[in-house]
Amino acid sequence: MSGTDKTKTGFEFSGPVVILVEPQLGENIGMAARAMGNFALSRLRIVNPRDGWPNVAAQRAAAGADYILDGVELFDTVEQAVADCALLFATTARAHDQAKPVVGPDVAATEMVSQIKAGGMVGILFGRERSGLLNEEVGLANRIITFPVNPGFASLNLAQAVLLVGYEWFKLSTAGALPFAMPERSEPASQHQIQAFFDNLVRELDKVEFLRPAEKRDTMLVNLRNIFTRMDPTKQDMHTLHGVVMAIAEGRKGPAKGGVLDGEQATRLRALLAEHGQGATSSEGGSTVRGLARLLRRNPTDAERILWQSLTRDRRFAGLFKRQTPVGRHIPDFVSFVHRIAVELTNPNETEVIMKDRVERRRWLEARDYRVLDIATADVERDLEAELERLQQLLPA
Known part of the structure; x- marks a missing residue:
């Protein structure tokens, strides 16, 4: 979704570290960095990237998240990458038959926030695109994160998995605050203003004999009135609707938009x-x-x-x-x-x-x-x- 406002200042949090284990494609690394940027995650570690580092394809796919790629930390092994983590999560779609807590990303986010507030380092492991994390790598984690997805098609793209975890963490960290709200509406229209508009509307409808047959006129008027009362119109709404009715009644105005003279x-x-x-x-x-x-x-x-x-x-x-x-x-x-x-x-x-x-x-x-x-x-x-x-x-x- 496009729409980044370059004039706004982004959030800066001390968030969890995203750890990509042996990612194969630079494009996936770049898209994962973009997902991190969406939710104010800035620390990215990469274990033994297949195509080396730095990676031009990753930069192209990052779509502006270059600052995350510029700060990447490289490691030869998973053990080295997670050595300073007090709380480690492994993301996987498979059970791995390991006796450790399995949580969804929302529950995991709660634990992350609590651990980070206490001063602990939190890491999230994401596996290879083709085969995911190995049993030994999952064994290093304190918790498993899995996603409520279709069990018949559970595999997620690497960037999608990063985005889902980042979303839950960011939502909890910001109390779910949205970046914008509906603009403040004008004052509610008074009954007098609504009635004045309605009288004008009926007057114009009568000119074109819309309210017929006569025996249905009262019912039609009630139905018409209900259309406008249900919408809880504002004063501005009434001004606009009044202008619409008058424009239709009086014909078009403005340069080169009028009728054609014979x-x-x-x-x-x-x-x-x-x-x-x-x-x-x-x-x-x-x-x-x-x-x-x-x-x-x-x-x-x-x-x-x-x-x-x-x-x-x-x-x-x-x-x-x-x-x-x-x-x-x-x-x-x-x-x-x-x-x-x-x-x-x-x-x-x-x-x-x-x-x-x-x-x-x-x-x-x-x-x-x-x-x-x-x-x-x-x-x-x-x-x-x-x-x-x-x-x-x-x-x-």
Whole structure:
């Protein structure tokens, strides 16, 4: 599981020593070290590793637990590795027919904590990947640790065994404290707030005739109310749900997320913009122009949407153009302030008011060193690439 927060300080405990007996693969040593790091175990001893030491494969598999590998102690025999241990555990999935206590990792962890608090050294033996610990090696231990696993498939990977023991020890040492908890919720919603939301919800449902047939209306209302009372909503929950209902009721908002205007609707909106743009005072006209610009952004025509997607995705134009942005009191369909280029989409059957406004806009823009390119909406839908090539010719080489 990923998610290590590098800004947090880890625990440092005087924990038990992990002793790997003749491990065969460097990858298993590295993964065992990673498991140790998960549970604040830092002391690793290795008895006669098959592929020698240091081991590049172990470092690769350690996934950041290099500090554990850097501190590895090497021994030639198990007897040497456990000589200073006051309490020694041997992990095994087989009985070995030895008369000594057999405990699970949770019970073993309790004994480890007690022994370490008393100042004693605790060691945990882990055997070879293929054959585990020998009888003589288990005979050195005070206790046997075995795991409650499927008896028909009891063999664990070396790192898995280290992880299970480390988990139980760490959980006991930290009193089971979790690294994070659910963020604090906002205050519980009041009955008044829930009722206000519910009234609004019912009002909108009535508009679409959801609560029918009439004879089932009361039952449906009770069932709906129970959905929200069961969830023990907070004030923030109610604000969010209210916003959801209103967004559904009023339609989508925001740049390039609105509806798609057909040609007739686009023509009417253009005419409205042209009429308001003429003869208005600067403050009055500016406010109207900005409002209409927002409306145009939220409700593009098919041709505008197609061309805008190309201008944002094509490397030749990416980042150069803005859509429906006021330049003074005028709103070109697309404008590049960097290269002073304005693109005007022309619709079929435009009114005289729109054409007159377009001529005035072109004159105003050209007087300020803007180059204006007219593109017919039909040409966008018929041969978009040809129109893009025309536009590219206006860009500096």
